[in-house]
Amino acid sequence: MSCILHARPPKDYHLVWSDDFTETVLDTTSWSFDIGDNGWGNNEKQYYTENKNVEIKGGFLSIIARKEVKRYTSARIVTKGKRAFTYGYVEIRAKLPHGIGTWPAIWMLGENISKTGWPGCGELDIMEHVGKHSGYIHCSVHNPAGYGETPFTGIVQIDRLFDTFHLYALEWTKEKINFLVDGKSVYEYAPTCKTDDNWPFDKPMFFIFNIAVGGNWGGPVIDDTIFPQRMTIDYIRVYQKK
Numbered sequence: 001m002s003c004i005l006h007a008r009p010p011k012d013y014h015l016v017w018s019d020d021f022t023e024t025v026l027d028t029t030s031w032s033f034d035i036g037d038n039g040w041g042n043n044e045k046q047y048y049t050e051n052k053n054v055e056i057k058g059g060f061l062s063i064i065a066r067k068e069v070k071r072y073t074s075a076r077i078v079t080k081g082k083r084a085f086t087y088g089y090v091e092i093r094a095k096l097p098h099g100i101g102t103w104p105a106i107w108m109l110g111e112n113i114s115k116t117g118w119p120g121c122g123e124l125d126i127m128e129h130v131g132k133h134s135g136y137i138h139c140s141v142h143n144p145a146g147y148g149e150t151p152f153t154g155i156v157q158i159d160r161l162f163d164t165f166h167l168y169a170l171e172w173t174k175e176k177i178n179f180l181v182d183g184k185s186v187y188e189y190a191p192t193c194k195t196d197d198n199w200p201f202d203k204p205m206f207f208i209f210n211i212a213v214g215g216n217w218g219g220p221v222i223d224d225t226i227f228p229q230r231m232t233i234d235y236i237r238v239y240q241k242k
Contacts, residue, residue: 009089010171013239017083020235021061026054030083034076034210041118044103045214045222046074060232065102065211067227076210084111084204085238091169092126093234097211098162099226102131103218106168108205119147122200126179127168130218131226135161137168139179141189145198154179154187165234177201209233 019030033054037047046065053075055062065074096104105128110121123142140153158166158181169180176190191198211231214222 009091009237009239012242013089014242016085016088016238016240018235018237019061020059021056021233022059024056026051026056026061026077030079031077032080032082034078034208037071039215040076040212042212042215042217044212044218046072046212048076048210049073060234061209062230062232063104063209063211065097065213065227065229067224072213072222072227074211074213076208078206078208080109080111080206082206083238084206085240086202086204087172087174088238088240089169089171090126090236090238091167092236093165093167094127095165095230095232095234096127096129096162097229097231098131098134099223099229100131101214101218101222101224101226102129102229103212103215104129104231105208105210105212107208108170109208110200111204111206116200119143120200122203122205124170124172124177124201124205125153126170127181129161131223132218132221135159137161137181137186139181139186141177143198143200144196145191152187152189156181156184156186158182165232172201174202207236 033050053064063075106126108124113121119142125140128138135157137156140150146152167182171178178188179186
């Protein structure tokens, strides 16, 4: 267990939504499943299932990636259309999977993605990790002004990344976006002159938790001996200014 249990939100913020995963099934008033195996724009190899690759037990949510006879399976849960927020402080306490070929992520997309597409909707990657770069956490911004090679990103190396829980957080205001790991800033994005291209971050965004397998970044090599692998979430909490 991480020695950091909870990094306090900024002063004058209050809790507006949380999920501590205390029930035995996923809360469908907050979460839905993305289902399928279309590569998800990244040539990923997994098939995302409904319920089969999610487990809630003892107050923890686990997303489980598996190697099956003819395919890899995993889960991708989203709050799209159910829980979306503009600005605030977000915190997720999680323990990550490991092994070459895994690509876990905790991230956000703009609710307007069906109208504007990606990257016009904006993307905030609160946490990304790829097994082939073991121990390194990536925190990134994607928008029309910067995607592909991901110019807006911060990277931090974390000890004991896989056998302990760590805190992944985002402070998002009208002026800036600050990514934090275990209470320490990893990357701050704050363009001086904000435009539609560099700042689509003034509209509601929803959450995504998933483990991808392989793909443009997570692959091309996949070590089949590592499976099953879990990303375990203790909680997600969203705070906003009073």
